[in-house]
Amino acid sequence: MRYFVALAETLHFGHAAARMNMSQPPFSRQIAAIEKTLGVRLVERNSRNVALTPAGQHFLADCRAVLEGFDAACRDVRLVAGGMKGELKLGFMMHAAHSVIPALVRLYSEARPDVRLILEERIPTDIEEMLAEGRLDAAVTFGAGPAPHLRTQLIARDRLCLIVPAGHRLAAGEPAGPQSLAGERLIAAPATVAPTLRTAIATYCASAGITPHFAFEPRLQHTIIRLVQEGLGVALIPQSLCGDLAEGVVARLLVDAPEFDVVLCAPRAGRNPAVPELFAVAGRA
Amino acid sequence: MRYFVALAETLHFGHAAARMNMSQPPFSRQIAAIEKTLGVRLVERNSRNVALTPAGQHFLADCRAVLEGFDAACRDVRLVAGGMKGELKLGFMMHAAHSVIPALVRLYSEARPDVRLILEERIPTDIEEMLAEGRLDAAVTFGAGPAPHLRTQLIARDRLCLIVPAGHRLAAGEPAGPQSLAGERLIAAPATVAPTLRTAIATYCASAGITPHFAFEPRLQHTIIRLVQEGLGVALIPQSLCGDLAEGVVARLLVDAPEFDVVLCAPRAGRNPAVPELFAVAGRA
DNA sequence: CCATTCGATACCCCAAAAGCATCAATCGAC
DNA sequence: GTCGATTGATGCTTTTGGGGTATCGAATGG
Structure with missing residues (x-):
């Protein structure tokens, strides 16, 4: 698809091949292979002119959209893995809604605007259970006894x-x-x-x-x-x-x-890369 | 991407490989290669369990969208090449708008609902010029003298x-x-x-x-x-x-x-595959 | 504690893709 | 009109990447 877009944009096999960092013969063969697999003539060419067929015109637009989607997917997955994007399910007990949660949410949303915070207001016992089951990425709750499987940080x-x-x-x-x-x-x-x-x-x-x-x-x-x-x-x-x-x-x-204590806690085994920043923000709050 | 989607849907390397009609070892390598090129861990696996990471979850959705776009592009380009989809620029002189054009457009739209008819109302001399320059795919105009480069069919x-x-x-x-x-x-x-x-x-x-x-x-x-x-x-x-x-x-x-004569005409060198059906419809009208 | 399951690794092979050389067609210049 | 330059196509060789088979190691369950 990138080959075809390059060809459509240059309308020149040699230049398009150069843009793809390859020589012209294999490039020509690739275009021919695409046309063969699709069973559709995409470019009308003779030794002097290269022009897109109507099908090629249409395909060009589709290719651009697909390639853009592909690149965006590759870019986004890195953002998600880096914790810059994605979702974060944050549980909190009800009374925290009136103390630490508002500031915490505001600071985090400023630091990670592309992370969608999903707030789950639950009673402390449910929070504990949901954390263990992975239905929450993190939670604000009372500081109970030491829990070795949880990363815990005092908020207030x-x-x-x-x-x-x-x-x-x-x-x-x-x-x-x-x-x-x-x-x-x-x-x-x-x-x-x-x-x-x-x-x-x-x-x-x-x-x-x-x-x-x-x-x-x-x-x-x-x-x-x-x-x-x-x-x-x-x-x-x-x-x-x-x-x-x-x-x-x-x-x-x-x-x-x-x-x-009112603490922020998250499973140490938690895989959500958006969580660490939550602790960082909680430390500054 | 298809490999990854198959893995995400089965959460089982062996089964996913079978779905891709290949054996498990090269499949595992492909998944590992994807993770390496992206620089992101997509699946958390040990010899007993396979689970998507948050990044993998996100990437799965993106992959499905990209693949669907890709498949649609391949499907559509065949439709366009077959004249079942695309655009058709149809010129016509003004008075034809009151005689043959309405019926012709209606019949054609019924036969080729996915072909977008672009109607260009122009004076006959402009139509001739635009046909020659390829700015029109076909036109309804007066039957002038024989034009060898045009396919012509009497409508009325x-x-x-x-x-x-x-x-x-x-x-x-x-x-x-x-x-x-x-x-x-x-x-x-x-x-x-x-x-x-x-x-x-x-x-x-x-x-x-x-x-x-x-x-x-x-x-x-x-x-x-x-x-x-x-x-x-x-x-x-x-x-x-x-x-x-x-x-x-x-x-x-x-x-x-x-x-x-009022005739339908199109350049014989025209490449738009949606044109022939227009002549077929005109013959029936 | 053993058998089974499942993903990872090692090694081999083949086919697809890239490079190089060349050909053929077309166009412009003299 | 002929010659040269440009450009896409073709033939041949090389290389790389992807797939297959055999096997390993870890985890699980009886």
Whole structure:
């Protein structure tokens, strides 16, 4: 096809052959071979003139399109392999959507505009499973225990703070400690959804010898806040969610507040070459 | 590329090689060669599993598109060479637009729906020139003298008839003969536009010893009719144009009306394979 | 622990493609 | 009109690339 395009552009066998870095005889034979395999006369030639037939005209346009597609495919596959292009499936737990995800996505999209970020908002346990199965390339989640098969990088540290309805006995005064939670109806996501948070809450209570009483166990942090707003209990939620609380809800600092990591993680065996830049961006964020 | 697509679809070197009608070792080498020339790992393989890398996934889609384009190009070039597809530049003189062209175009488009008809409405002298220069593949025009370099086929015979303003002295009574035109202001296209018509009119007048007086010489037959309508003269126009005359214009038969041929013609040296079917259709029309 | 499966490697061979020399046709110049 | 130059086609030789067979090594499953 390149031979034919060269011939069509020069209309001269010798010059076209030179452009293809070969001598004229094999070039002529190649053109003849193309015509034979196609069973179609592409160029009308005598020893003095070379002209395209109508079929040749049409074929020229098609050849250019095919060759351009071919070259683009070869170029793109290198970009994909270099992580400059392609797709990246990024999972994240819901509350990260309100803290690190927006900045991370923005920075990454600036660094890799041709990588299509596919955002998957899931609960932490699902994220873990999807990472293991390769259905996610990377994820932003809680920093759980050491996971040897995961590359992990700290993005942020967060801490729990207490939210109570306005007018609640803990809504003012000294910062609350774990013992303040005695007798309170707690609202928290179930352990199957966010084990890290749940464990942190349980440990915090246990440090004061308290057995927490969970009145409701919704899955979404926003639901928790709403329930607190309605006076149905109190909750310990990540501080990053306390920025713009609804009316009627008060956030309080906790004494010795439980802290936890928000990390970016990806399978070490992951093959997506677009992932490393995500860690680079996360390090700068 | 076909090798890679086969491998990507089977994810099995042996099976893919069989699909390509070859044995597994050279097939493995080809895949390795592709990866080497691209400088990109396309498939992750060990002796037990074969899986595409992200780059391979992307490349697979591109390969399918390129191969499909390639196959389509090979298929289409045969269609073009067979006259089943492509373009056909068809010239025609203006008055043919009202007689043979509509039916001819309809029949041809039904027979060759993938041939794009490019209609060029021109004056007969231009048509002749454009045919000679190859800027037209075929044309519908007046049957002039024998032209050895043209393939010619009669489509219709037409004759001149007289049009006069309503109320004109020739608007009723016996059919007019050439002598009736004596003293009339004639309106006709100039010889440079339609030599055949002009010659026919001149010959007709000469047969009665009359020297015609041309009052106006517009290029378009429709302009002629309008001028007649305004009472500015009389005209001899092709009968095929007399079908739907405007109000105020009367068409009359002529005694011994000059006849002329409307022919389809194309250069015998023409290379457009879509032309022969045009003659076939014209023969049936 | 052995047999089987599957991709990789080694070696060989052939055919396709490239190079070289030459021919034939065409066109321009004198 | 003849000669020379240009240009595509053809014949022959060489080389390279792609394919075949045999075999190896790793991984898997009974």
